[in-house]
Amino acid sequence: MPELIPVLEPNEISNLVAQVALKISSDYQDKELILIAILKGAFIFLSDLVRCLSIPVKVDFVGASSYGNSTSSSGTIHLTKKVEIDLTHKDVLVVEDIVDTGLTLSYIVDYLKTYNPNTIKVCTLIDKRARRCKAIKIDYTCHMVSKGFLVGYGLDYNDKYRELPGVYRLKF
Ligand code: IMP
Numbered sequence: 001m002p003e004l005i006p007v008l009e010p011n012e013i014s015n016l017v018a019q020v021a022l023k024i025s026s027d028y029q030d031k032e033l034i035l036i037a038i039l040k041g042a043f044i045f046l047s048d049l050v051r052c053l054s055i056p057v058k059v060d061f062v063g064a065s066s067y068g069n070s071t072s073s074s075g076t077i078h079l080t081k082k083v084e085i086d087l088t089h090k091d092v093l094v095v096e097d098i099v100d101t102g103l104t105l106s107y108i109v110d111y112l113k114t115y116n117p118n119t120i121k122v123c124t125l126i127d128k129r130a131r132r133c134k135a136i137k138i139d140y141t142c143h144m145v146s147k148g149f150l151v152g153y154g155l156d157y158n159d160k161y162r163e164l165p166g167v168y169r170l171k172f
Pocket of ligand 1: 096098102105148149155157
């Protein structure tokens with residue numbers, strides 16, 4: 001069994017989410033914001049984020065998969081669920097759990113651009129820099145780490161650990 005090293009306690013996550021929500025609420029005042037969360041990992045972050053926002057929003061999901069049972073991206077992204085809401089001329093904010101190589105986010109942003117949104121920005125819970133190979137602008141970041149495989153608060157390893165209320169680094 002891998003060891004779980006604490007990275008973010010639940011109360012730290014709450015504070016980080018509240019701070020980023022304040023910024024988003026201010027930046028999108030008087031706009032019709034649509035949040036698009038990337039499944040599966042972003043489901044907990046999204047649900048906490050929307051409840052901290054002070055502006056009305058619409059929500060949809062896209063599904064992407066690239067990891068299989070491994071801790072490194074296969075490099076090939078599969079779209080497992082398409083967006084269902086109309087994004088044409090709308091302000092879109094993509095909500096991601098963690099950005100690693102940047103391949104998933106870059107693929108999803110390119111895909112969403114095909115719907116001709118007015119603006120498209122990105123918010124991530126965790127920005128993990130060491131393996132970034134695709135330059136991608138991240139507009140809102142809650143927490144940065146350089147490396148390590150993280151689980152909890154929606155993040156999984158082999159579909160396990162998503163339910164943990166904090167974020168942990170897996171030590172194999
Ligand atoms: P990227 O395409 O390499 O940027 O990887 C992004 C996706 O891989 C995220 O949406 C996660 O689903 C998954 N991922 C990347 N790093 C981690 C991690 O440390 N723990 C859990 N999932 C991760």
